[in-house]
Amino acid sequence: MYDAVLSETVTITGHEGDAIEAYSARxxxxxxxxxxxxxxxxxxxxxxxxxxxxxxxxxxxxxxxxNLYSREAPGADPDDAMAAARSQGAIPIPDERVVAEVEGxxxxxxxxxxxxxxIGVIGHCSGGRQSxxxxxxxxxxxxxxxxxxxxxxxxxxxHPLAGWQPIVTRTPSLSCPLLGLFGxxxxxxxxxxxxxxxxxxxxxxxxxxxxxxDGANHGFMQVDSARYHPQSAVDAWGKILxxxxxxxxx
Amino acid sequence: MCTYLTEKIAISGSAKGGSxxxxxxxxxxxxxxxVHAPYGHTLNIDFLAPAQGPSARxxxxxxxxxxxxxxxxxxxxxDSAPPGLE
Numbered sequence: 043m044y045d046a047v048l049s050e051t052v053t054i055t056g057h058e059g060d061a062i063e064a065y066s067a068r069x070x071x072x073x074x075x076x077x078x079x080x081x082x083x084x085x086x087x088x089x090x091x092x093x094x095x096x097x098x099x100x101x102x103x104x105x106x107x108x109n110l111y112s113r114e115a116p117g118a119d120p121d122d123a124m125a126a127a128r129s130q131g132a133i134p135i136p137d138e139r140v141v142a143e144v145e146g147x148x149x150x151x152x153x154x155x156x157x158x159x160x161i162g163v164i165g166h167c168s169g170g171r172q173s174x175x176x177x178x179x180x181x182x183x184x185x186x187x188x189x190x191x192x193x194x195x196x197x198x199x200x201h202p203l204a205g206w207q208p209i210v211t212r213t214p215s216l217s218c219p220l221l222g223l224f225g226x227x228x229x230x231x232x233x234x235x236x237x238x239x240x241x242x243x244x245x246x247x248x249x250x251x252x253x254x255x256d257g258a259n260h261g262f263m264q265v266d267s268a269r270y271h272p273q274s275a276v277d278a279w280g281k282i283l284x285x286x287x288x289x290x291x292x
Numbered sequence: 293m294c295t296y297l298t299e300k301i302a303i304s305g306s307a308k309g310g311s312x313x314x315x316x317x318x319x320x321x322x323x324x325x326x327v328h329a330p331y332g333h334t335l336n337i338d339f340l341a342p343a344q345g346p347s348a349r350x351x352x353x354x355x356x357x358x359x360x361x362x363x364x365x366x367x368x369x370x371d372s373a374p375p376g377l378e
Contacts, residue, residue: 084296084324085325085326086327088327115345125349129340129342192293201297228293260293266328268331268332269332
């Protein structure tokens with residue numbers, strides 16, 4: 043079986059037409075294959091989220107991850123870029139900007155010569171919320187939310203997201219099937235938050251599948267983290283590849 | 293969860309990074325996911341010199357317990373130093 047994959051840093055067009063950095067990983071097969079936009083977590087455009095992109099490419103999908111802090115610190119080390127964005131008051135990144143960056147990533151994926159035109163989105167942690175945000179904002183074919191906080195529930199007073207409306211209210215606008223992967227030990231989102239999101243999906247008549255893992259906490263898929271929970275993460279990756287395989291097929 | 297919580301301060305002093313000493317002008321203090329420390333959340337401090345670019349940065353990620361011990365140690369040292377030394 044031919045299994046070559048190419049991964050590299052590329053430039054895509056993001057919010058307001060700006061050129062931003064992105065990490066692309068894609069199988070070197072003629073295709074046609076589906077594409078997936080990967081959204082990194084708050085610590086940034088880091089090694090472990092790039093590994094998400096490479097895993098998707100090995101799984102047979104074109105993947106691209108926009109660097110959401112590209113404007114604040116172009117070309118910087120990912121953790122320095124996060125620190126610069128934080129210092130400049132750019133975190134949290136406004137939702138409008140995130141959606142536009144994802145839109146740019148979608149255009150990049152659709153322009154690849156082996157693309158089949160189907161597009162999914164996946165994100166973890168803050169990127170999980172942003173994956174849901176993208177799926178209620180853009181026409182997509184599949185979405186995966188890995189333990190995204192504040193899709194449901196009002197952020198507490200004093201929190202930087204205070205005043206932001208929970209995007210669960212936008213569930214009727216969800217454009218595609220949603221796979222949700224959660225840890226039962228997580229507090230944001232808690233099992234109650236997950237249940238509320240599931241109820242909203244059910245009431246809106248949306249296609250979804252949720253898996254909540256025993257003993258798994260927030261960040262259970264992050265291999266560099268003390269929160270990594272191998273049996274849950276391995277199962278979750280199987281479900282992710284199956285989900286995209288089901289909904290991004292030509 | 294990503295807490296997003298950040299306190300920013302203006303600071304005056306120096307820090308030693310990978311390419312030697314540099315003057316720092318800004319600090320960020322936040323409790324959020326670490327990049328390297330083996331915890332879910334840590335108290336993180338960035339000593340920054342934005343005028344010299346994003347890599348002019350010395351960063352620490354401390355367990356909450358370590359951070360509280362550090363605060364006490366800093367206060368104890370400053371409180372016990374003879375007055376007038378600056």
